[in-house]
Amino acid sequence: MKARRFKFPLFGKGILFLGLLVFSVCQPGVSSATDVNVDCDIQTGGCQKQINARTVHLEILPKPVKAMKDLTFQLKISGDSLLEAPFIDLGMPGMKMGPNRVILKKKDAAIYEGQGVIVRCKSGKTIWQATVVLPEIGSVVFTFDVIY
Amino acid sequence: MLSTSSIYILFFTTGVTIGFGHCIGMCGPIVISLSLNLKGAPSVWPHLYYNGGRTLTYGLLGAVVGGMASFTRFAESIDGLQKGAMVSAGVIIVLMGLAMTGWVRTGVIFRAAPPVGTFISGIFKRLLQKKKHPLMYLPLGLLLGLLPCGPVYTALIAAARSGMEADTTLGGVLSGAGLMLCFGLGTIPALFLVSRLTDLRWLRYREKVYQVGAVLMMAVGMYFIWNGVRF
Numbered sequence: 001m002k003a004r005r006f007k008f009p010l011f012g013k014g015i016l017f018l019g020l021l022v023f024s025v026c027q028p029g030v031s032s033a034t035d036v037n038v039d040c041d042i043q044t045g046g047c048q049k050q051i052n053a054r055t056v057h058l059e060i061l062p063k064p065v066k067a068m069k070d071l072t073f074q075l076k077i078s079g080d081s082l083l084e085a086p087f088i089d090l091g092m093p094g095m096k097m098g099p100n101r102v103i104l105k106k107k108d109a110a111i112y113e114g115q116g117v118i119v120r121c122k123s124g125k126t127i128w129q130a131t132v133v134l135p136e137i138g139s140v141v142f143t144f145d146v147i148y
Numbered sequence: 149m150l151s152t153s154s155i156y157i158l159f160f161t162t163g164v165t166i167g168f169g170h171c172i173g174m175c176g177p178i179v180i181s182l183s184l185n186l187k188g189a190p191s192v193w194p195h196l197y198y199n200g201g202r203t204l205t206y207g208l209l210g211a212v213v214g215g216m217a218s219f220t221r222f223a224e225s226i227d228g229l230q231k232g233a234m235v236s237a238g239v240i241i242v243l244m245g246l247a248m249t250g251w252v253r254t255g256v257i258f259r260a261a262p263p264v265g266t267f268i269s270g271i272f273k274r275l276l277q278k279k280k281h282p283l284m285y286l287p288l289g290l291l292l293g294l295l296p297c298g299p300v301y302t303a304l305i306a307a308a309r310s311g312m313e314a315d316t317t318l319g320g321v322l323s324g325a326g327l328m329l330c331f332g333l334g335t336i337p338a339l340f341l342v343s344r345l346t347d348l349r350w351l352r353y354r355e356k357v358y359q360v361g362a363v364l365m366m367a368v369g370m371y372f373i374w375n376g377v378r379f
Contacts, residue, residue, distance in 0.1 A: 068301075070220050096169035098162055098302035117219055119301035122174060122375065 036093045036127050042144040046074075051138045054079045058088075058130060058142050066147045067120040073102045075112045075132060084135040086112055091129050092121060093143065102130075118146050155310075156330045159303065163334020166299040171335050172342055177368045178237065178292060179339050182285065183346035184361040185244045193282035195343040201289020203332030206300065207325045209293075210307040214324015217311035219304055226294070231376050233294035238372030240288065245365035248358055293332075303331045 040047035046059035057076040065071065073088055088102040102116035118128055128146050133139040182198060183191055213222045307327045311320030 068220060068223050092298070096166055096299065098166050098299040100302045100305060117301075117305050119298050119305070120296065121298040122296050124375075124378075 040142040040144040049140045086134045089131040159330040160334040163331040167335035167338030179342045181365045194285040197285040198289040199336045201286045202293040205293025206332035207329040210328025211321045211325035213308045214311035214320040219308040230296045234376030238369045241369030245362045248362035
């Protein structure tokens with residue numbers, strides 16, 4: 001009797017193909033809007049959060065905060081002057097958009113300012129995150145809605 | 149401050165990670181459509197030409213944004229072009245799907261379509277023909293490189309910054325082009341892998357898959373057209 005040969009490479013390719021189709025259609029890494037909490041109403045004003053004992057106030061201007069426009073990012077940080085300038089990393093929750101860092105420069109004793117752009121995503125999702133990093137102190141994430 | 153060579157390596161590696169983390173999801177349907185459209189014909193060269201075209205467009209965009217040294221001014225100026233690219237991509241995919249089903253003959257599609265220039269309609273015809281020249285995928289890649297894409301925008305912001313830091317406009321053009329070419333090259337492995345996995349020559353009942361695939365392609369194409377209109 002002729003033994004049936006189990007064609008693993010074909011089977012494996014089939015599984016990979018199906019997996020790829022599902023991967024492609026579902027667009028993994030793209031979180032649904034419902035599982036991301038917007039915790040900052042940046043369109044009406046600035047937002048405030050704590051990093052250790054410091055209060056960080058984030059403001060983005062001009063209003064309304066729109067994608068694909070030159071924006072000014074401003075941080076007000078309480079406490080002693082920082083040894084290193086803070087920076088902001090912009091990104092979308094659950095979506096790899098590439099490194100988009102806003103370099104901040106000291107404007108005042110407690111105020112840092114820099115220019116940046118929030119880009120538009122083809123998916124149409126408008127929720128963005130600004131990760132404020134205070135070197136050697138810590139980081140905090142602001143999640144907000146942007147107008148496309 | 150990063151050295152010149154390390155920033156190019158950084159852009160290449162960013163392209164690789166974005167390729168696997170983002171492009172597979174967003175551009176995967178296009179690559180799968182192109183693979184299905186080949187209907188079992190050798191797919192290495194067509195996909196290399198497609199990816200090469202896409203990367204060349206990124207390089208060109210990088211050169212322009214680096215020369216302008218402003219991302220937002222550049223983005224405003226190509227808004228309409230990107231919208232057109234997205235609608236065109238959708239139309240191409242729908243036509244590929246239609247040609248694959250065999251319900252409508254290629255010649256009929258072009259007799260019904262408005263005249264859009266011999267060159268463009270020639271490319272369309274060759275893409276829809278059963279026997280395709282791999283080089284036909286180069287102009288397709290050049291066009292699809294214009295599709296609006298978040299990570300490409302992010303890379304272009306950095307290219308604009310390199311233009312600001314350059315001493316001359318030519319320096320900005322060259323650094324912007326170089327950075328975007330590195331980014332584009334980095335995105336190739338992920339999309340090329342998708343193309344290899346969707347090469348169905350090994351599948352016995354592939355004709356059935358092609359029929360289903362053709363319908364899916366038309367749906368994807370319609371989605372692109374709709375997205376392009378609302379973009």
